[in-house]
Amino acid sequence: MLAGLPQMAGAVPGIPERGAVMKAPEVSRASSAPLTDAVTGAFSYSGAAIARELLAHGRQVRTLTGHPERAPAGSDIDVRPLAFTETEQLRASLTGVDTLYNTYWVRFPHGMTTFDVAVDNSRRLFAAAAAAGVRRVVHVSITHPDEHSPYGYFRGKAAVERLLTESGLSHAIVRPAILFGGDGVLVNNVAWMLRHLPLVAVGGQGTYRVRGIHVDDLARLCVDLGAGDADTVVDAVGPQSVTFRELVDCVRTAVGSKAVVVPVPGWVMPPLTAALGLVLRDTLLTADEYRAMADGLADSSAPSTGQVVLTDWVAEHGARLGRRYANEISRHFATTSPSSGRGEGR
Ligand SMILES: NC(=O)c1ccc[n+]([C@@H]2O[C@H](COP(=O)([O-])OP(=O)(O)OC[C@H]3O[C@@H](n4cnc5c(N)ncnc54)[C@H](OP(=O)(O)O)[C@@H]3O)[C@@H](O)[C@H]2O)c1
DSSP: OOTTOOBOOOOBTTBOOTTSOOOOOOSOSSSSSOOEEEEETTTSSHHHHHHHHHHHTTOEEEEEESOGGGOOTTOOOEEEEOOTTOHHHHHHHHTTEEEEEEOOOOSSOBTTBOHHHHHHHHHHHHHHHHHHTOOEEEEEOOSSOOTTOSSHHHHHHHHHHHHHHTTTOEEEEEEESEEESTTOSHHHHHHHHHHHOSEEEEETTSOSEEOEEEHHHHHHHHHHHHTOOSOEEEEEOOSBOEEHHHHHHHHHHHHTOOOEEEEEOGGGHHHHHHHHHHHHTSOOSOHHHHHHHHTTTTOOOSOOOOOOOHHHHHHHHTTTTTSSOOOHHHHHTOSSOSOOOOOOOO
């Protein structure tokens, strides 16, 4: 961990501290058949971690996904389409499900896929869950959702939270700021730039903080919350808050980069990342993502709900980080995905 960085830990009301045993979602005692949970995106990022955690608890996992071809060979996961407008099919896919773990969202608008569409899709998903008799929904949101936010992502996430709370479904809302670990995009692509570019720009002085949580810590938190029945909202944040500049410097050291890190005025970042995105055929960082981070929305003062320390993890995984660029467009918007651009190890 970097010297001088705060270590935050403590109990979250309604959530056992790490290491405490919770009413674990085990195999049903009333029946010999394991209970089935549904996870959106079990072959993508956080959904894959949640699915692994559920399988480790002896649950059967069904996934709703737009990428069934990403199922690993021999996967036990029951695959259904993530088809929001197919109301009957969606209800049928959720029938017999105990808990729905919902990771669905879009990182940025692209083509016909806007945040409003994603809100409407979420509404359809919750309606189908209610109609199918799903017992509980664990919903992955974002820190600081706000229906009056200047940022569409945060407005949309607040709208989806409201839809869930008004749905009558038993729910837990889990709010991460930034995920790391596995094949996450952000840290990997910072590493990729530090490996491949002579200069890497940081907006302002990079003094805004990020409070990441390891994707496996997020998954454990979600599965713990799935076992409960109280309506809950919790920030999913790891034990460490670092400034963005500290994170970049930590990644630079971990990957052995000689790149010069250059502070630039904040207004330079959106056009700069847009230009780099054109070269990479990706959306590297949207203007809203940069501004929201610079506004402090990727930080939280909540007690830690994770264990893995971001900078420790970066130091440990430096050899693998940023070897390949992780392309968001090919992950989620390409009609076929010969390469998902997944690069990191857990
Ligand atoms: N990643 C982060 O750093 C981060 C930070 C804060 C909050 N979050 C929140 O955490 C949740 C999960 O994020 P994640 O990074 O783990 O996402 P992900 O695995 O990449 O995707 C989650 C789900 O959304 C679907 N999806 C994503 N983009 C889509 C698109 N353009 N069109 C249709 N479906 C799309 C995926 O479909 P497929 O099954 O077809 O892949 C998957 O089912 C989201 O709600 C996000 O807002 C993430």
